[in-house]
Amino acid sequence: MISADESFQQLLAHLLHILPVAAALVLPVVLAGGLLLRVLRGGSLTTTMTVLVLVPVAGLVAGILGVAGFMFTDTLTTTLLVCLLVTLVTVPVAVVYGRHVGRRSVWEREARERERAAEAARRELVAWISHDLRTPLAGIRAMAEALADGVVADHRGVTGYATRIGSETRRLSGMVDDLFELSRITAGALRLDTGEVPLQEVVSDAVATQEHLAHRKRVRVLATTAAPAVVLGSDPELGRVVRNLLSNAIRHTPPEGTVHVRIGADGADATLTVSDACGGIPEHELPRVFEVAFRGTSARTPGTETRGGLGLAIAKGLVEAHRGRISARNHDDGCCFEVRLPLAHA
Template sequence: MGPVRIRSFTLLCFFFIMLMPWVFFVTAHFIETKSLNIGQTPNEELHTVPIVSAFVGVLLAFLIVGAAMRRFLLKPLERMSLVSREVAAGDWEVELPMFRIAEIAEVRDGFEVMVKGLQSSYRKQAELEEERRFVIAAVAHDLRTPLFALRGYLDGLEQGIAQSPEKMAKYLAVCKEKSEQLDRLVEDLFTFTKMEYLETKLNEETIDFKMILQNAVDSLRPLAMQKHISISSRSADDCIVRGEAHLLERAMTNLLDNAVRHTPSDGEIVVQCYKDEHKVKFSIRDTGPGFSSEELERVFEPLYRGEASRNRSTGGSGLGLTISQRIVRRHGGGLAARNHSEGGALLTGWLPVTD
């Protein structure tokens, strides 16, 4: 038997209350008169026994209906109230009983969906909180290294350890390098936090993605020249997308910075961009050592750095590729990493074309 609508249940109860007195009355009348003819009784009067029996039938009907209402209406609502308190206390594994009243069963199904949604949201929040703590702890640890080095060299300058112009120039160069490293770490942390937690709406505008890539190449070219790395750009003229220019430029700069830092001297980096149907596709290939199998699985994880070449010694925060992927995804695109068939790392991605 399936669930009963509460309207049908109410009508059944009303019919039962109306029926029971007549059943008791007719039964008592038949026992007393041996006849079902209610209109014909001795002395033309109704006896007291049938009337009392009808009254008893009314009371019994109300008792039975009350018990049924308690079982099918009140008890389920009390159970739902108890379950809601258990959920509020953090018990997500509560078991909801099945109900015979359709409306309460529907409330139960809706409550179950709500509990599952709350459980999923709670788990996601817990994961984000754990990731936030991990990011803060890891970045704080990374900040200590350049800070200690910077303070040490500044103390050396203050105490007059660096007396010759050459030594002073060396100390100042190291201080400048460490300050730039600190700036990069703080900027990575800020961007990561913004992309992960603030979920602000993008200020979209029509952008020539070719110019985004060119700006990123121009910003990294001096560093590449210091390592004698050549950067070539091959971009089509119809790479038009919509999004925030500074975010996309930050994403491409991170990808290029990663390529420059892990490409050996006299290496080469090739940047490409072209339109393919409804997508603007781009790729950044370097002639570095490429990714190991473990790195390919975890390269976009926050703060992950490989054990060999992709580690703290390169000066990265471990957030660059993560930030780039999340920026591209926020713009409706995708980003992937693999190794090129001729060697080196290859980062490929796409963004939706502006209609």
């Protein structure tokens, strides 16, 4: 009868005999797997997870075959079948898990990028708005102090100061309105009271409200209709979109230039284009024209029409709230902003 010590010694001797053989077969598989992972380190997470599952299984099979001396007995066949079953179960799990984690990583990365972009936009917005607020406030304060100190005493001078204070106050009020509208859009608090809205009427009203600005800039505004277009939307918000696009076009069109507003239809969409004669926007800046407070590389000299660079961002938010699209492109002597909205009876 074999004692326990002798059994242990036999087991230890057997292990010492088979370990070098198993190691000689398993080690190359593991090294090959490590090399493959290094090659695939820039690849998808799904591929990496699949390799991580297959390498141990392949190493196990290699070790078993080496120890068994490639003599296929019933036990060896059963063991290999179990390894195959484990592979058939773990590889799909690894693929599914890799795809899930990969998508989650992409979402998290995109979310971080959006958060960084939003934070940069907020900082830029604060910088722009603080500059634009200081300019009219400083003017109002200086004129108010001049009136209080009696520096301007004649009726004509007092009237002129009062007019300028009123103009700067309206500008500040417009900036506050723009900030409030933008906050509603970005917070998802915008609620539209929708109905059938003829675009011709919206454009006509917007042209009338911007007539004084066009007259002061000596810019001609033309409105043409290629096809009647009725959309499902909110009249005040659509009017604001057109006014923002018109005021932007008028501000950047030189004197004696022309701003052209066109209404048409294209399939199931109503189209509204506003073309100016600004001379064009650099191609690398076109994708950014609808960003909050973006004004391009031109010199920044705010005038009475400047409103913090929020007009196009607000227009984009309102158009998208109507399930529409807005885009900008260059044409011969200026820029063209196109709005596409679903027709009410498409």
